[in-house]
Amino acid sequence: MRGLKPVLEGRTIQSVSLRRDGLRFPFPADFAGRLSGQRIGNLTRRAKYILASLGSGDCLLVHLGMTGRFTVLPAQSEARNLGEFYFETGTEQGEGAHDHVVLTLDDGARVVYTDPRRFGIMDLFPEAEAGTHKLLSGIGIEPLGNELNADYLAEKFRGKAAPLKAALLDQKLIAGLGNIYVSEVLHRSGLSPKRKSGSLVHRKTHDPRLELLVRNIRDVLNEAIVAGGSTLQDFAHTDGAEGSFQQRFRVYDREGQPCAQCGAPILRLVQSGRSTFYCRHCQK
Template identity: 50%
Template sequence: MPELPEVETVRRGLAPAMEGAVIARLELNRPDLRFPLPENFANAVNERRIVSLGRRAKYLLIDLEDDLTVISHLGMSGSFRIENDALAEFHHPRSKDQKHDHVVFHLRQNEGLLRVIYNDPRRFGFMQLWKRSELDLYPAFAELGPEPTGNALDADYLAARLAGKNQPLKGALLDQTVIAGLGNIYVCEALWRAHLSPKRAAGSVVTKTGRPNKELVLLNQSIRDVIADAIAAGGSSLRDHIQTDGSLGYFQHSFSVYDREGGACRTLGCGGTVARITQAGRSTFYCPVCQK
């Protein structure tokens, strides 16, 4: 499933084409994705201007005028691509089989007409409509923690959330009420950068007085850095993730531990070997030598 950097990459790729455009027509090629599409979806968004594109955790937000937002989740295999009659063949090659083009935004801009196409072979993604002014009440957003890209995430905040927890550190970081949108790949990578074992008790990085210790300060910075690096690289093209122009993200070529079981640890002078364990049913990759 695409993680936060992949969704942010999609948002940035779509924004120049969609922001300020008017939805001339919404083409629905089936009535449902993972869930039924919103009732009266096409009529509800017809002739509305797209004010901005946002993101909350792993959700794409298409904000329309008149306090309406399209909430989109890519699921396992969803992707968007941009086409117009003049440039589609050369600049926006078709990323998927057209039979999986389920939702098409026909947009009108000053420069002319274009199409933004949602393609999803497995149909695990979904789209819903919600009032922009009530997004905090959307069930999936109600208890989300701060974004790893925002100023609300700092070592003091993490100390308050992790203090006294015996839960493994990796599991605590995957809790979306602690940090929104932080997924398995990037937790593994951040823990490696901070030289912290994923098996450690979460509360062990907090002092007896509830303050962040030096390890937690480094972990906080490592989380922010690995997310920023992944966004800059266009995300990680594992399985189905693809960018809006049909190209692939390449952060996976920079993985230090994730999916590198048996490989040499890349910490200078470490000499350890990357191991894989299972935590809460998910694979964890780390170096047993330098991650303590």
């Protein structure tokens, strides 16, 4: 997103090459035609969606899914810096088996969308309908904004039977908290992923650990952003650089390793179909 913004904003899409009919869902009707020739305005983000407003009044929506990534190939004059890549792979970027969409901009740069598992999403809709878009309406608050506070969580958790892990992962409550970060947040907060979320809310007041939870959500996300995200296998920035937050994981993907706080082995369990990592001793 940060790498994409300066590349795309203010540019005009010269041409669009689609290598298949869609990703997770089929591309919208006349997708290439409605993108071509459009000037790109503001690039914004909502939850895990990238949104680009176009001169036509349409809005381009992109979700990277699990393995989606954008790579920017600068205009020809700078392209020689990437020569080493061509040599190593023997495949020109944009021509790979999983390069599904290539945008060519008016300055000659090419923006390649690559996504092996094709869990990503691209859609195009009138910007005025953003509020009612099926994928955008119902999305919860941003975790780094002022709306997230203990009172908000208390209101959402009250009477809720779902375990904390599921509640924090629920994008309808908080938008943009992923599986890795939920495990990390809960460990830092000393809260068991299995605990019923409603158990932190009492009749008139709420458990002070909700304040801690809020602080840790912010901390973990901010630290991950500073570290450039978590690169496990194929996450990367538009220039191919990898994130490094994975080096700071305290529990995620550390099953059997000693908890940094107490030395007990980190445990793994599956909740709503996804792995959770935690310390039975430190998290209650």
